[in-house]
Amino acid sequence: MKLLCTGAELADASSRGFDVDGQKLLAVRRNGRVYVYENRCPHRGVGLEWKPDQFLDPSNSLIQCATHGALFLIEDGECVAGPCAGQSLTTIPCHEDDQGIWVTL
Template sequence: MTDNDDFLPAPLCRLDQLADPGSLGVERDGEMLMVIRQGNRAYVYVNRCPHRGIPLEWVPNQFLDSSGRLIQCASHGALFLPENGECVAGPCAGAYLQPRRCHIGNGQVWLD
């Protein structure tokens, strides 16, 4: 094993682990993330509300509203667009979730 082995890429999850639409909470290098699936696209954000600095979900892996279309903060109901993390309703309207670049390859979601 070399020092570079610590930096080998590893998938966050398999795409088929996520419903469509769906969400999953994961931890990577001590950072709590959420993976959001919308069709054949995946988005990754830091699991932290820009308004209160707390995790967005109350129930593990449930980050989406009842429509499955928007990310919802369980604490105060703020709604975020999966495509860019913008808050479109709630006390942090106009703020953004912190994104992490990702891609889908070989049926898995990877951080870039």
Template structure:
């Protein structure tokens, strides 16, 4: 397991990007739960964020691709609107403990 960040660095309804061993990832916290995905849209393979650490739509309720506006569910990465509807983001196994958020690459 690789350490991502301290849990307090990812507040509820926020997102944050990471580069771990050359792999671009991002994490979202929602309802106290952390979800980690590869930072790669299934439509074109591009990075998702608008600006550094901005992966969510204006309501902070969906992940949004900055390139084509595709919308993804935070809980499972499924694309619910846009050019890749029916596809999904690649989920990265993760866990959180007192030391922080960890990912399995």
């Protein structure tokens, strides 16, 4: 188990990027729940962020790839628009407790 950050460091409707032991990850909090994915687009294998910690579309309702605009559901990482439609981001198991947000790699 690896600690990503404290719960307070990931506000609702926001995203953050992390490097854990050389693995690039992204975390999103939506409606109080945390989702963690590998920061890698299934289409080109590139990082998703527009700039550091910016992974969401303008409405903060979808994860958006900065390279070609593919859109992914926050809740399960499924691509719903773009060249990788039907594919999904790689889910990273996570949980949150009083200490913070933890991932299992």
